[in-house]
Amino acid sequence: MSIFRNRREFLALAGAAGTAGALALTGCGTGAGSSPAADGKAAPRRGGQFRALFTGGGEQETIDPHAEALAIDMARTKALFDRLVDLDADMAPVPRLAQKWEANADATLWRFTLREALFHDGKKLTPEDVLFSFGRILDPKATNHFAQGLLSVIDLKKSRGVGKNTVEIALKRPSAELPALLGTLGTAIVSARYSDPAEPVGTGAFRLKSFQAGRSFVAERFDDHWDGGAYVDELRILSADADARGNALRGGEAEYGYEMTPAFARTAAADKSVRIVAAKGSTAHAIVMKCDQEPFDNPDVTLAFKLLADREKLVEVVLAGQGVVGNDMFGKGYQYYPEDIPQRKRDVAEARALLKKAGVLNKTISIYTSSVATGFVEAATLFAEQASDAGLRIKVTTGSSETYFKDQLTKGVMGSHRSGAMTIPTYINDRLLTKSAFNASGWRRKDFDAAFAKAQSTTDEGERTRLYGDLQRTVHDEGGLLLWGHPDWLNAVSSRVRGVEEAPPNTLDSARFDKVWLA
Structure with a gap:
């Protein structure tokens, strides 16, 4: 994977258009399509180069908007294309x-x-x-x-x-x-004349100048964009690992860093050159229990494990407090989320009674995890400690980060799980149906599949909301999803940047650069 791991590598490419780190502002006028700044003190001004840093994917990166798979792909295609x-x-x-x-x-x-x-x-x-x-x-x-x-x-x-x-x-x-x-990933509209991904024909706010997989992307403002066009003259999206992203922001060699760590967010609080833009509780971290395998084919066991989790402690330790507790359902705060379901509390005595009834207390159960995502190993280890309070023995097994998400589907009876932002119906469709490709919890029930199909086809919004709420209640009560926390989505910007919204990933305003400007 070709990404920049230090400041020297980053500067070699970021400075290709001139002196490294320079911002060649070309004007101070507001121009057509301008609107008041978020702080109400100044109007946006046009000009300058905007450099955004993402985790790279090497030669696997693409600017084909229908094959986007990585966050860096999605940012590039969002600049070049629009969806319906x-x-x-x-x-x-x-x-x-x-x-x-x-x-x-x-x-x-x-x-x-x-x-x-x-x-x-x-x-x-x-x-x-x-x-x-x-x-x-x-x-x-x-x-x-x-x-x-x-x-x-x-x-x-x-x-x-x-x-x-x-x-x-x-x-x-x-x-x-x-x-x-039609608002999900991979649904951008291309021209009927589009044939070569290397020569994109889109309606986006930026037009491609150059692209090198694993290295760089350069685009210029498209002045005839239907939404008024971008404020900055040029957009550069570059590959860099987490440390390099942080160092480049602090050194003035970049304006935006995508998905920063809680540790960086803590230190940035005292750094006047950098500002954290946090979308509260926008993603999901969980432990999945495979409901099609022993002992989790017994709903008493899955409930007991949910009761053993000290969610507040997991958020405090694993997420460094940068998040909110989960309630064993995906999509907190999103459309169709049943807010009326009480928050599940820790109850070790009840958990122990359920486990004893199921004959599980004297068995060792393995949780399969990996360092593929920040917090996976830490959460698995901490939960194993919490489960020991009920006399349960959990062994933490660490797998390959390169193949973890594929391996997780076939290895172990428990595993670490995370999800970015998506609609609740999309999450259910992808991960909780009998034929879902990413059904890591082994949740396979024909009655659940039928209820989901009914909800999808219900045109009355109130009734559809009720039906999705019932599906979520079933997952909360019986499913194999121990969703313990919703991490904040942490991005960082230079203190000179304006117009970056606090938006969950995979939404309109996430990694959106046509409305940013340089103060």
Whole structure:
């Protein structure tokens, strides 16, 4: 994996356009599309170069918006392309290239009205571009297209353009969630003339200048962007590990660092050159118990393990206090999350009674973890200590970081788990259905699958919310998800940067650089 591990390597590339670390501001005017700054004291000004640092993926990095898999990929494609719909901080769909949408009575046919937008080659956005994009995403030969499974509900043969600015999307089965699905990763709209990922044709706020996988990405402002265009003249997205990101920010060689550690956030509090932008409780950390294997095929055992967790201590120690406690359900604060379910408390006596009844106390149970994600090993170790209070023995086994998420599906009866931000229906679809590809908890129930299908096809929002709430209650009470904490999403910016929002990952305002400017 080719990423910068020290300041010297970073400067060698970041300084390619001139003196390393220099910000060549080209003007102070606000220009068209300007709006008041968040602090109300100044208006945005155009000009300058903006350098954003992400964990790299080496030669695996891509600017193909339908094959994006890494955070650095997603940031680059967000700069170059737009989606029909995106997701706000609550994971609810909001308009982008689609101005509005409506469905028929049974949610099998959706009509999207497109806004006037130009591609980087000067051509106007048309319904044909949308249909071409969906066809490309759903190409059965392109197995690396991220949204292929989610959008498989689309019946492309029956979908069509209507006039110059409307597209009708027909579905194979009812889905009230189509707008939210179109706001997920890998759903960007490309031009019908798009053929080579190395020569992207998008409608994004930036236009590509150069890209080198594992090294750098340079783009320039697209002045004809439908949303007013970016403020900065040039955007550079570079690969760097966590230490290099922090050092570059402090040294003035970068303006943005993605996914910083809690330790960096603590030290940055006293550093006037750097500011932490934290989206509270925006991700999820859990321990999964495989419900299709002993002893977790017994719901009493899964409940006992949930009762053993000292969630406050896990957040305090593993997350350095940078997060909130979890309640064994994904999506706290998001659309469809049942806030009325009481917070689960630690109860060692009740846990011990359940474990004794199930005959588990005298057995050693292994938890499979890895250093692939910050906090995995620490959380597993601390939970093992907490479980010992009930007389339970848990052995911590550490696996390969390179293959952990694949190995976890077949190894061990417990494992470490994390998830970025996504809609609750997407999480259930990906991880809690019988045929879900990433079902790490082995949760396979036909009645649950059927209830989820019913919720997806329910067009009344109030009833749909109730149905999703019932699904979450079932997972809370019986599932194998011990979701102990929701870490804050920690990004860092130079003190000179304005316009960076506190947004969960995978949402519209996360790693969004068309609205940033340099004070």
